[in-house]
Amino acid sequence: MIYIFHGDHTAQSYIAxxxxxxxxxxxEKFHQNAKSIDPDSLDRFLNTPSLFSETKVxxxxxxxxxxxxxxxxxxxxxxxxxxxxxxFWQDKKVEVTKLKLFPQSTLKIFTLPEVLFSCLxxxxxxxRVDFSQKYQSLIASxxxxxxxxxxxxxxxxxxxxxxxxxxxxxxxxxxxxxxLDKNSKSGTLYExxxxxxxxxxxSLLDA
Numbered sequence: 001m002i003y004i005f006h007g008d009h010t011a012q013s014y015i016a017x018x019x020x021x022x023x024x025x026x027x028e029k030f031h032q033n034a035k036s037i038d039p040d041s042l043d044r045f046l047n048t049p050s051l052f053s054e055t056k057v058x059x060x061x062x063x064x065x066x067x068x069x070x071x072x073x074x075x076x077x078x079x080x081x082x083x084x085x086x087x088f089w090q091d092k093k094v095e096v097t098k099l100k101l102f103p104q105s106t107l108k109i110f111t112l113p114e115v116l117f118s119c120l121x122x123x124x125x126x127x128r129v130d131f132s133q134k135y136q137s138l139i140a141s142x143x144x145x146x147x148x149x150x151x152x153x154x155x156x157x158x159x160x161x162x163x164x165x166x167x168x169x170x171x172x173x174x175x176x177x178x179x180l181d182k183n184s185k186s187g188t189l190y191e192x193x194x195x196x197x198x199x200x201x202x203s204l205l206d207a
Contacts (some may be wrong), residue, residue, distance in 0.1 A: 002078070002102050006064075006090040007110035011146060016108060017089040021059065024085070028054040034062035039073035046081045057085045064090050064098050075101045113141050120154050125164050128205050132198065139194045148184075148197060152177045155204075165204060173204040 005017040030045040032038070037060060050056060063074060078086055079102075099107065119134040138147060155174040163170055180196050183189040189196060 002086040002088070002105035003108060004088045004090070004094065004099065004102065004105050005108045005110070006088075006092065006094045007112075008093050009110040009112045010091050013108070013110040014089060014091075016110065017087065020087060024057045024059075024087075026054065027057040027085075029057055029059055031059040032061070034065040037063060037066060037070065037074065039070060039077060042074060042077055046077060046084065055085075057087065059087045061089050062091055063088050064094050071098075071101075078102070113138070116142060116147070116150060120150060123151075123154060123201060123205065125205060125207070128202055131201065131205060135198055135201070139198075144184075144193055144197070148177065148181055148193075151197065151201065152181070165207065169204060169207040173200055176200045176203075 003020065005013045005020070007013050028050045030042060032041075042058065045056070045058070058078070060074075063071065066074065082104075093109070093111075099105070115134060115137045119131065119138045122131040122134050124131075152174065155170060155177065158165065158170055159167070159174060165173075177197070177200060180189070180193065180200065184193045184196075191199075
C-alpha cells in the first residue's frame with residue numbers, strides 16, 4: 001500500500017505522517033529524503049531479503065521534488081514491488097500529474113483554510129476594516145504560530161518583489177513581526193499575541 005501525505009498545511013501533514021510511522025516500529029525501514037534518495041540503494045533494499053525476516057517499509061520525504069530522471073527510476077522500482085508499504089511525505093500539495101504516477105495510492109491531503117489566503121490578500125493600504133474582519137475569523141480557526149508564519153512570509157515576499165507599501169514602512173512591519181515572534185516564544189510579550197499581531201498589520205495598512 002502506498003500512502004501519500006501532502007498539502008499546503010505542512011505542519012499538520014507532517015504530524016500525521018509522523019504518527020503513521022509509529023505503526024512501523026517493528027519493520028525494516030528504508031528512510032530517505034529528497035536530498036539523499038538513491039534509486040540504486042532503494043533497489044538493493046527492495047531486492048535483498050531481510051536478515052531478521054522483518055517486513056519492509058519504504059519511507060520517502062519530498063520524493064516528488066526529485067529530478068524527473070530520478071523520480072522515474074523510483075516510480076519504476078516501487079511499482080515493481082507492490083507488496084511493500086510505502087509512506088511518502090511532500091512539503092506542499094502534489095500536482096495531479098505526479099499523483100497519477102501512483103494511481104492505487106491512498107492520499108492524505110491537508111489544506112489550509114481559505115480564510116487564511118483571503119486575509120493575506122486583504123493586506124492592502126487603507127484596507128483596515130476588511131482586514132480586521134477577516135483577521136478575526138482567521139485567528140479563531142488557525143493556530144497563532146501558523147498565522148504569524150504566513151504573515152511574515154507574505155511581508156518577506158513583498159520586500160523582495162513589488163509592493164504597494166513604501167519599502168521602509170514594510171521593512172519595519174516585517175521586523176516588528178520577527179520581534180513579536182521572539183517575544184512570544186520567550187514569554188516577554190506585554191500584550192496578547194493576537195492583538196499585537198493585528199496592531200502591527202493595522203499600522204502597516206494605515207501608513
